[in-house]
Amino acid sequence: MRRASLLALLADLVAVVVFCTIGRRSHAEGITVAGVAETAWPFLVGTLAGWLVSRGWQRPTSLAPTGIAVWISTVVVGMLLRKLTSAGVAGSFIVVASLVTAVLLLGWRAALAGLRRRNHVQSS
Secondary structure: HHHHHHHHHHHHHHHHHHHHHHHHHHHHOOOHHHHHHHHHHHHHHHHHHHHHHOOOOOOOOHHHHHHHHHHHHHHHHHHHHHHHOOOOOOHHHHHHHHHHHHHHHHHHHHHHHHHHHHHHHHHH
8 A cells, every 4th residue: 555545544544533532522431442442443344344445545535436435334334333233323323423424534535635726726
C-alpha cells in the first residue's frame, strides 16, 4: 500500500474509534481501552470490509466510491455484527451511528477535496 492509502485507512479507523469513544462517554460507559475496543470492533470490521469492497487503496481519499462504500459498510456490517453478538441495535442508535460516521468518514474526505480545489485555484 502506498503511504496515502495507509494514512487514509488510518484516518478511517481513527474516525470509527472516535465515534465509539464519544458514544461510550455520552452514555457514561467509561472510557477504557478494553471498553472502546469492545464497542468499536464491529464497526472496525465494517470499515475494513468497506475498504476491501471498494478497493479503497486505489482511490483512498475519494468521496465516491471509497468514502461512501466505507461509510455504508461500517454501519451495515457494524450493526449486523452487533446484532449477532446481542449488542444493542435500536433504531435511534442506527440513525445516530449513520449520521455521526457519515460526518467523520465522509467529512475528512470532503475537507481534503476542498483544500485541494482551493490550492489548485490559487496555483492557477
